[in-house]
Amino acid sequence: SGQTLADIKHTVFLTKEQASRPQFTNSPTMIVMVGLPARGKTYISRKLTRYLNWIGVQTQGECILYIFIYLYRDYSKEPKDCVSAVFDATNTTRERRGVIISFAKEKGYKVFFIESICDDPEIIEANIMEVKLSSPDYEDCDKEEALDDFVKRIECYKTNYVSLDEEKDRHLSYIKIFNVGSRYLVNRVQDHIQSRIVYYLMNIHVTPRSIYLSRHGESELNLLGRIGGDSGLSTQGKKYASALAEFIRNQAIKDLKVWTSHMKRTIQTAEALGVAYEQWKALNEIDAGMCEEMTYEKIQENYPEEFAMRDQDKYRYRYPKGESYEDLVHRLEPVIMELERQENVLVICHQAVMRCLLAYFLDKSADELPYLKCPLHTVLKLTPVAYGCKVESFYLNIKAVNTHRERPANVDVTRGPEEALRTVPDHF
Amino acid sequence: MRGAGRSNHTRGDPDRTVCMTNCPTLIVTVGLPARGKTYISKKLTRYLNWIGVPTKEFNVGQYRRECVKIYKSFEFFRPDNEEGLKIRKECASAALNDVRQYLTEEGGQVAVFDATNTTRERRETINRFAEQNGFKVFFVESVCEDPDVIAENIVQVKLGSPDYTHCNTEQAVEDFMKRIKCYENSYQPLDEVLDRDLSFIKIIDVGRRYLVNRVQDHIQSRIVYYLMNIHITPRSIYLCRHGESDLNVKGRIGGDSGLTFRGKEFAHYLGQFIHAQGISDLKVWTSQMKRTIQTAEALGVPYEQWKALNEIDAGVCEELMYEEIQQRYPLEFALRDQDKYRYRYPKGESYEDLVQRLEPVIMELERQENVLVICHQAVMRCLLAYFLDKSAEELPYLKCPLHTVLKLTPVAYGCKVESIYLNVDAVNTHRERPENVNVHRSAADALQTVPAHL
Numbered sequence: 001s002g003q004t005l006a007d008i009k010h011t012v013f014l015t016k017e018q019a020s021r022p023q024f025t026n027s028p029t030m031i032v033m034v035g036l037p038a039r040g041k042t043y044i045s046r047k048l049t050r051y052l053n054w055i056g057v058q059t060q061g062e063c064i065l066y067i068f069i070y071l072y073r074d075y076s077k078e079p080k081d082c083v084s085a086v087f088d089a090t091n092t093t094r095e096r097r098g099v100i101i102s103f104a105k106e107k108g109y110k111v112f113f114i115e116s117i118c119d120d121p122e123i124i125e126a127n128i129m130e131v132k133l134s135s136p137d138y139e140d141c142d143k144e145e146a147l148d149d150f151v152k153r154i155e156c157y158k159t160n161y162v163s164l165d166e167e168k169d170r171h172l173s174y175i176k177i178f179n180v181g182s183r184y185l186v187n188r189v190q191d192h193i194q195s196r197i198v199y200y201l202m203n204i205h206v207t208p209r210s211i212y213l214s215r216h217g218e219s220e221l222n223l224l225g226r227i228g229g230d231s232g233l234s235t236q237g238k239k240y241a242s243a244l245a246e247f248i249r250n251q252a253i254k255d256l257k258v259w260t261s262h263m264k265r266t267i268q269t270a271e272a273l274g275v276a277y278e279q280w281k282a283l284n285e286i287d288a289g290m291c292e293e294m295t296y297e298k299i300q301e302n303y304p305e306e307f308a309m310r311d312q313d314k315y316r317y318r319y320p321k322g323e324s325y326e327d328l329v330h331r332l333e334p335v336i337m338e339l340e341r342q343e344n345v346l347v348i349c350h351q352a353v354m355r356c357l358l359a360y361f362l363d364k365s366a367d368e369l370p371y372l373k374c375p376l377h378t379v380l381k382l383t384p385v386a387y388g389c390k391v392e393s394f395y396l397n398i399k400a401v402n403t404h405r406e407r408p409a410n411v412d413v414t415r416g417p418e419e420a421l422r423t424v425p426d427h428f
Numbered sequence: 429m430r431g432a433g434r435s436n437h438t439r440g441d442p443d444r445t446v447c448m449t450n451c452p453t454l455i456v457t458v459g460l461p462a463r464g465k466t467y468i469s470k471k472l473t474r475y476l477n478w479i480g481v482p483t484k485e486f487n488v489g490q491y492r493r494e495c496v497k498i499y500k501s502f503e504f505f506r507p508d509n510e511e512g513l514k515i516r517k518e519c520a521s522a523a524l525n526d527v528r529q530y531l532t533e534e535g536g537q538v539a540v541f542d543a544t545n546t547t548r549e550r551r552e553t554i555n556r557f558a559e560q561n562g563f564k565v566f567f568v569e570s571v572c573e574d575p576d577v578i579a580e581n582i583v584q585v586k587l588g589s590p591d592y593t594h595c596n597t598e599q600a601v602e603d604f605m606k607r608i609k610c611y612e613n614s615y616q617p618l619d620e621v622l623d624r625d626l627s628f629i630k631i632i633d634v635g636r637r638y639l640v641n642r643v644q645d646h647i648q649s650r651i652v653y654y655l656m657n658i659h660i661t662p663r664s665i666y667l668c669r670h671g672e673s674d675l676n677v678k679g680r681i682g683g684d685s686g687l688t689f690r691g692k693e694f695a696h697y698l699g700q701f702i703h704a705q706g707i708s709d710l711k712v713w714t715s716q717m718k719r720t721i722q723t724a725e726a727l728g729v730p731y732e733q734w735k736a737l738n739e740i741d742a743g744v745c746e747e748l749m750y751e752e753i754q755q756r757y758p759l760e761f762a763l764r765d766q767d768k769y770r771y772r773y774p775k776g777e778s779y780e781d782l783v784q785r786l787e788p789v790i791m792e793l794e795r796q797e798n799v800l801v802i803c804h805q806a807v808m809r810c811l812l813a814y815f816l817d818k819s820a821e822e823l824p825y826l827k828c829p830l831h832t833v834l835k836l837t838p839v840a841y842g843c844k845v846e847s848i849y850l851n852v853d854a855v856n857t858h859r860e861r862p863e864n865v866n867v868h869r870s871a872a873d874a875l876q877t878v879p880a881h882l
């Protein structure tokens with residue numbers, strides 16, 4: 001029909017590392033979102049992009065491009081123009097998908113369709129209220145009228161909507177999500193990344209809930225400015241554990257799950273809550289290998305070069321016989337997957353671990369992640385809202401040492417000890 | 429879920445592991461004969477046990493064979509055969525009874541009820557049974573109309589069945605096809621609308637398409653993920669360790685040393701062996717440790733490094749000889765011999781931890797076709813245990829000698845193993861469980877089974 005990709009209104013979400021990685025060992029994958037308005041396409045696209053960025057898809061030599069399809073050329077038209085829009089779109093959307101597939105074939109991309117189908121009016125209404133009515137189109141409208149108007153718009157599109165067909169589209173790779181996850185139809189998963197995407201999509205949900213992240217209470221080693229180890233809580237740390245218990249009680253959370261690591265300090269903190277908790281080895285603090293239980297001063301004394309290299313690339317740097325933040329993200333992936341499945345959860349963990357989890361929820365880059373501020377004795381309450389996450393920070397008013405070391409100005413291996421240790425926080 | 433590296437602890441009792449509060453799960457297969465139900469049941473059971481979820485399969489056909497000693501013909505399965513129907517119903521009940529016992533009294537977490545279960549009525553009966561006993565139900569249906577796939581199934585698993593020992597191939601196939609016909613008329617596949625309140629996965633054409641409905645919880649989500657990653661394309665998996673390393677000859681565990689001269693020789697012969705196998709599209713995986721990477725380098729083909737394939741972390745015992753471990757940590761050494769699977773080296777890992785970190789490797793191995801995995805002794809034991817369905821007790825003592833390649837080829841319901849020793853001498857690194865595992869044992873008793881080294 002002479003249509004090109006440019007003719008089809010689309011939004012492209014790119015994964016962050018795309019620009020810096022021109023060489024791909026596997027063909028890049030194009031993900032195409034399909035569905036009527038208010039079916040969660042943008043929500044899913046953004047969440048999936050965030051997840052793929054976090055697990056570092058680009059490091060596996062794969063690249064994801066998104067094209068977010070609107071079914072009709074100009075969906076911002078007023079309802080009275082609906083008829084002409086319908087008239088306009090006599091080319092069926094299968095044809096439109098054909099354009100995309102040709103484009104992909106030309107470029108050597110794999111294509112994976114994600115279709116969201118919803119016939120539950122309550123869910124649609126909730127979607128519209130949460131994300132559509134805040135759009136400029138409805139600035140001056142009464143909410144009820146706006147909702148009504150939007151629902152009418154969708155009706156116009158329904159008549160020409162062509163869903164992915166089991167028979168006609170049997171050669172395509174796709175997942176159809178019905179009613180926010182009560183049912184899925186998966187067709188021809190081609191490779192590892194598509195399999196991971198399917199698994200992820202099948203685990204996420206939209207039930208309102210909150211995730212509470214906190215570190216263990218201040219530990220004995222914290223006081224001494226030593227990293228890692230497996231020490232117990234200090235006096236202040238124990239006070240925090242009690243304060244945390246009270247805080248949680250006051251939040252009156254329905255069916256709260258509590259998770260800790262296998263290390264004493266998180267377990268002791270959870271014990272004070274007086275509720276059942278689950279221990280995850282995956283939540284253990286980053287393994288500092290040869291530097292375990294050392295102060296930063298000691299690390300600078302014994303391994304000045306390692307110390308500098310860490311400052312140069314804190315995300316990828318691996319302690320000798322230890323781990324990197326990158327390794328940590330990898331081992332935390334099952335935790336994230338289970339957090340997605342769960343509802344209200346309190347995770348009592350450690351500084352590096354909490355930074356990784358926070359980066360996932362707040363879509364922070366690999367460069368920002370190792371420097372996220374996660375102070376002791378502070379609970380972060382994360383509540384998914386619209387396309388992102390609301391963060392509330394609660395400092396429980398129990399004093400603790402600061403364990404946050406900023407990136408120093410000089411990260412060169414030739415730097416002097418003073419420059420290296422400039423940003424080390426105070427300790428005994 | 430145990431073995432997922434997590435344990436539930438209740439207040440005031442941090443050392444006691446409490447069983448998961450989730451109720452047991454009953455997996456129910458659905459499908460005509462020769463659709464891979466038993467294949468799926470056995471494979472799923474093997475996987476769940478390996479990741480630490482106590483699982484058992486209950487094959488109703490087995491119960492039938494025990495009841496009706498001699499199988500005569502497909503007539504037994506005719507829908508108008510009252511006698512046959514009665515026996516089949518009784519067998520199903522007997523199996524469900526054993527399921528109940530396994531899940532409520534024997535500590536089972538998942539039971540796989542393997543039968544055709546092709547009518548809605550039968551499935552309703554099972555649902556009621558599960559409800560009465562507080563089990564969650566998850567249906568796994570296999571739908572396939574590809575005559576080639578069905579024919580291959582029959583050849584691979586039916587012809588060798590006890591039912592057909594007295595027949596020739598032609599007779600067996602003919603009888604079996606008639607058997608399938610007996611079920612076809614009354615087959616009511618799981619339906620998107622009629623069965624919308626059930627939890628199930630419908631596998632269509634051996635994995636080309638899946639319909640997944642109402643996944644209730646974590647274990648069902650893992651089961652779905654696993655089922656969506658397995659395939660039946662013929663292929664082989666080659667497992668071997670790195671070539672002999674410097675620390676190996678010194679009798680030291682762990683570390684990150686390079687290959688000895690003999691180790692390099694092995695790498696060279698490994699390259700020749702792989703080449704001679706003439707495998708199409710072979711993927712090669714190594715760990716991130718020098719010795720596996722050096723081994724792979726000699727092959728002259730691209731390879732992928734997995735941190736997850738790194739050897740078990742021996743923590744404070746890294747790079748020690750067994751004699752030194754006995755000297756410095758005699759208590760730890762004995763505790764390890766008492767429960768080698770669950771024992772965790774101080775500041776290190778256990779075999780149980782290893783299994784957990786190898787799970788994504790297994791998942792990817794399932795997705796792949798021909799793969800050569802160059803790894804380490806403990807890691808190879810874990811992978812082997814998965815493929816050969818070895819228990820947690822056997823796993824840490826599986827023999828995985830240096831310079832020997834194991835070629836695993838899936839066949840029927842299991843795995844054929846070929847062991848190829850590449851004829852390059854190497855030290856023995858296998859330490860058998862000594863007789864005396866008591867914490868008060870003498871050094872001599874503890875070191876009795878340590879293999880010779882420099």
